[in-house]
Amino acid sequence: xxxxxxxxxxxxxxxxxxxxxxxxxxxxxxxxxxxxxxxxxxxxxxxxxxxxxxxxxxxxxxxxxxxxxxxxxxxxxxxxxxxxxxxxxxxxxxxxxxxxxxxxxxxxxxxxxxxxxxxxxxxxxxxxxxxxxxxxxxxxxxxxxxxxxxxxxxxxxxxxxxxxxxxxxxxxxxxxxxx
Amino acid sequence: xxxxxxxxxxxxxxxxxxxxxxxxxxxxxxxxxxxxxxxxxxxxxxxxxxxxxxxxxxxxxxxxxxxxxxxxxxxxxxxxxxxxxxxxxxxxxxxxxxxxxxxxxxxxxxxxxxxxxxxxxxxxxxxxxxxxxxxxxxxxxxxxxxxxxxxxxxxxxxxxxxxxxxxxxxxxxxxxxxxxxxxxxxxxxxxxxxxxxxxxxxxxxxxxxxxxxxxxxxxxxxxxxxxxxxxxxxxxxxxxxxxxxxxxxxxxxxxxxxxxxxxxxxxxxxxxxxxxxxxxxxxxxxxxxxxxxxxxxxxxxxxxxxxxxxxxxxxxxxxxxxxxxxxxxxxxxxxxxxxxxxxxxxxxxxxxxxxxxxxxxxxxxxxxxxxxxxxxxxxxxxxxxxxxxxxxxxxxxxxxxxxxxxxxxxxxxxxxxxxxxxxxxxxxxxxxxxxxxxxxxxxxxxxxxxxxxxxxxxxxxxxxxxxxxxxxxxxxxxxxxxxxxxxxxxxxxxxxxxxxxxxxxxxxxxxxxxxxxxxxxxxxxxxxxxxxxxxxxxxxxxxxxxxxxxxxxxxxxxxxxxxxxxxxxxxxxxxxxxxxxxxxxxxxxxxxxxxxxxxxxxxxxxxxxxxxxxxxxxxxxxxxxxxxxxxxxxxxxxxxxxxxxxxxxxxxxxxxxxxxxxxxxxxxxxx
Numbered sequence: 001x002x003x004x005x006x007x008x009x010x011x012x013x014x015x016x017x018x019x020x021x022x023x024x025x026x027x028x029x030x031x032x033x034x035x036x037x038x039x040x041x042x043x044x045x046x047x048x049x050x051x052x053x054x055x056x057x058x059x060x061x062x063x064x065x066x067x068x069x070x071x072x073x074x075x076x077x078x079x080x081x082x083x084x085x086x087x088x089x090x091x092x093x094x095x096x097x098x099x100x101x102x103x104x105x106x107x108x109x110x111x112x113x114x115x116x117x118x119x120x121x122x123x124x125x126x127x128x129x130x131x132x133x134x135x136x137x138x139x140x141x142x143x144x145x146x147x148x149x150x151x152x153x154x155x156x157x158x159x160x161x162x163x164x165x166x167x168x169x170x171x172x173x174x175x176x177x178x179x
Numbered sequence: 180x181x182x183x184x185x186x187x188x189x190x191x192x193x194x195x196x197x198x199x200x201x202x203x204x205x206x207x208x209x210x211x212x213x214x215x216x217x218x219x220x221x222x223x224x225x226x227x228x229x230x231x232x233x234x235x236x237x238x239x240x241x242x243x244x245x246x247x248x249x250x251x252x253x254x255x256x257x258x259x260x261x262x263x264x265x266x267x268x269x270x271x272x273x274x275x276x277x278x279x280x281x282x283x284x285x286x287x288x289x290x291x292x293x294x295x296x297x298x299x300x301x302x303x304x305x306x307x308x309x310x311x312x313x314x315x316x317x318x319x320x321x322x323x324x325x326x327x328x329x330x331x332x333x334x335x336x337x338x339x340x341x342x343x344x345x346x347x348x349x350x351x352x353x354x355x356x357x358x359x360x361x362x363x364x365x366x367x368x369x370x371x372x373x374x375x376x377x378x379x380x381x382x383x384x385x386x387x388x389x390x391x392x393x394x395x396x397x398x399x400x401x402x403x404x405x406x407x408x409x410x411x412x413x414x415x416x417x418x419x420x421x422x423x424x425x426x427x428x429x430x431x432x433x434x435x436x437x438x439x440x441x442x443x444x445x446x447x448x449x450x451x452x453x454x455x456x457x458x459x460x461x462x463x464x465x466x467x468x469x470x471x472x473x474x475x476x477x478x479x480x481x482x483x484x485x486x487x488x489x490x491x492x493x494x495x496x497x498x499x500x501x502x503x504x505x506x507x508x509x510x511x512x513x514x515x516x517x518x519x520x521x522x523x524x525x526x527x528x529x530x531x532x533x534x535x536x537x538x539x540x541x542x543x544x545x546x547x548x549x550x551x552x553x554x555x556x557x558x559x560x561x562x563x564x565x566x567x568x569x570x571x572x573x574x575x576x577x578x579x580x581x582x583x584x585x586x587x588x589x590x591x592x593x594x595x596x597x598x599x600x601x602x603x604x605x606x607x608x609x610x611x612x613x614x615x616x617x618x619x620x621x622x623x624x625x626x627x628x629x630x631x632x633x634x635x636x637x638x639x640x641x642x643x644x645x646x647x648x649x650x651x652x653x654x655x656x657x658x659x660x661x662x663x664x665x666x667x668x669x670x671x672x673x674x675x676x677x678x679x680x681x682x683x684x685x686x687x688x689x690x691x692x693x694x695x696x697x698x699x700x701x702x703x704x705x706x707x708x709x710x711x712x713x714x715x716x717x718x719x720x721x722x723x724x725x726x727x728x729x730x731x732x733x734x735x736x737x738x739x740x741x742x743x744x745x746x747x748x749x750x751x752x753x754x755x756x757x758x759x760x761x762x763x764x765x766x767x768x769x770x771x772x773x774x775x776x777x778x779x780x781x782x783x784x785x786x787x788x789x790x791x792x793x794x795x796x797x798x799x800x801x802x803x804x805x806x807x808x809x810x811x812x813x814x815x816x817x818x819x820x821x822x823x824x825x826x827x828x829x830x831x832x833x834x835x836x837x838x839x840x841x842x843x844x845x846x847x848x849x850x
Contacts, residue, residue, distance in 0.1 A: 108442070109286075
């Protein structure tokens with residue numbers, strides 16, 4: 001059943017959650033969190049909700065559970081070291097890794113003890129059934145990961161592109177969203 | 180030799196003249212250090228007999244002096260660790276195995292544990308606790324404005340940031356010569372009771388609880404599970420679990436009722452905390468001289484509503500842990516040996532009396548003893564002091580088995596005495612420097628980033644259970660409607676909500692082990708809740724009288740100043756020692772509960788609390804071959820301390836490596 005609203009052009013607008021995840025003051029690793037500030041300043045259509053989710057994932061799960069809007073899609077911006085060329089920007093749909101009970105339990109254990117982590121958030125929220133099916137990750141490969149307020153030049157050069165990708169993913173329509 | 184110059188200097192300063200002629204040799208023998216002290220709780224004796232190993236004595240007025248006759252009063256001989264015999268046994272016997280658990284799961288952060296187990300004799304022969312990461316908050320804070328310590332040190336923990344902020348504030352207040360107005364103190368007390376109402380359930384139901392769940396018990400001790408299903412729970416009428424088996428099912432991770440309720444109940448105190456402290460877990464409103472929150476009757480009503488929500492659940496939970504503990508003891512008395520230690524406990528107390536707390540070191544014994552949790556040290560089950568000054572003087576940190584350099588090598592001891600002229604060890608936090616020295620892991624030499632804090636050169640453990648113990652034993656708690664410290668117990672009166680009003684009594688236990696740590700933590704829920712309740716009522720009183728000021732003006736002093744925050748975390752003892760000069764931090768030292776509990780061996784050869792608790796733990800679990808050995812008894816012992824370590828963890832999920840670069844809990848490591 002469609003939960004979105006219809007816009008003037010007759011397109012269904014699905015409810016989209018947008019956030020940037022990461023610790024602050026960790027140079028390139030703070031990419032999502034820093035750019036979240038930019039995203040919060042923008043004018044979004046009423047179906048897009050930009051929210052700071054940089055808290056323990058249990059808090060996020062409890063917030064999503066009570067939030068009056070049920071989201072159809074989530075777009076998360078983050079940084080992760082996966083051995084790629086620094087500055088590499090990737091967009092992918094998150095596939096549930098089907099974590100075992102022990103792995104989920106470990107994620108919850110970390111969540112309640114203060115860990116902020118996108119993948120932890122995804123596993124915990126998916127387990128409790130509050131995460132939309134459609135989750136898109138916009139992810140940058142960091143160069144500088146230690147303490148610091150600035151991005152490295154290769155990552156700083158990707159700020160505009162990353163924001164544009166988040167915008168387009170947030171506003172993306174799919175066939176079944178057309179009215 | 181270190182310390183040689185100290186006695187000479189003290190003589191020149193006149194601090195111990197007339198005392199130095201007496202025979203006084205520091206006792207560094209580990210066996211003697213742990214033997215029973217002939218002390219009583221009588222206050223006059225406490226003053227005289229507080230220290231056994233340190234070269235400090237007190238005169239009839241309670242003034243501390245260095246004992247006479249010692250050439251090197253704080254010197255000691257390091258005892259070497261010899262593993263040759265153990266290695267030989269391992270080579271000769273296939274049933275003696277290395278057991279390495281890295282990381283230990285369901286603890287806050289990264290803790291590794293190495294043990295050697297004799298699976299035939301069912302006992303542990305060696306145990307090493309390893310904090311794997313250096314955090315270095317002490318290094319980060321050097322040279323900064325002291326006010327930065329409030330916000331930076333808060334990041335030392337992802338659960339209890341507010342306790343670090345508050346400890347930093349108390350250290351700053353002592354150094355600045357300021358103190359909060361009464362409502363400012365009440366606000367801090369209230370928020371940090373709420374903090375623990377988050378902390379304890381998450382440990383009892385999400386971290387330690389699964390060790391006692393059906394899935395674990397059925398797998399590691401099937402006979403016990405069969406018995407549990409048939410054993411009626413004594414307090415079923417209150418907690419609504421008919422049998423012990425039902426309790427165990429309820430503790431099953433992800434699906435059990437207690438597990439899910441525990442998760443849910445973390446929300447309520449967090450919300451109340453955010454009302455007062457602005458946000459959780461790192462408050463923005465704790466400032467030197469009080470709080471920056473603007474609070475009204477409405478805020479306290481919001482808090483009160485949430486406290487009332489927690490009352491019934493807390494009543495149920497205390498009795499549930501009572502029933503579970505008694506069942507294990509009854510099923511097999513050997514369970515009393517899991518995580519067993521001689522009760523050597525330390526706590527700095529907390530929750531200041533708003534009329535007593537003036538943040539001065541000179542009056543710290545008075546305002547310390549007026550706290551709602553009484554400071555204290557318990558040795559072999561006996562309370563030996565409740566004086567903050569004595570607790571402070573007895574504190575030393577050792578790094579012989581840690582990845583740090585000895586800061587005493589240059590021979591310059593910053594402070595020979597505390598601000599009252601009492602002798603201070605070169606290993607005291609006011610004298611300590613953090614000098615990281617990464618090196619290869621060696622069980623004989625250095626193997627952890629944790630240090631070895633000791634009190635009077637004895638191994639002591641910290642925890643909320645130490646707080647309830649020292650408070651109960653001291654019997655000094657301010658008179659109130661809900662809590663009473665009797666000298667041997669803490670009585671907790673919980674008012675009627677949906678459940679009837681109920682009275683609980685935590686009694687100082689006859690044995691000290693993993694089960695009693697968890698049971699005491701459950702009772703601490705009631706203790707914290709009624710502290711929060713009492714503080715809320717006090718806040719209403721102050722507002723009614725028009726005393727709504729929550730902060731005091733201050734200026735950052737430019738001269739050399741010292742301060743210490745004597746406080747407590749959810750997991751117990753927390754101290755922040757601060758030295759300022761020219762308006763900036765010259766030295767900052769944090770000692771947390773897990774610094775004590777996860778500590779390595781000290782130079783006298785005594786294992787740290789986790790290590791000794793594992794060495795005392797029998798292997799009770801059922802296993803037919805070594806591959807099926809789970810180490811659940813060892814893990815129960817370790818988890819009962821509620822470890823809080825620095826975090827960095829990897830798990831693998833699907834095609835993507837799940838990466839966590841975590842900057843939260845540093846409670847177990849170096850600040």
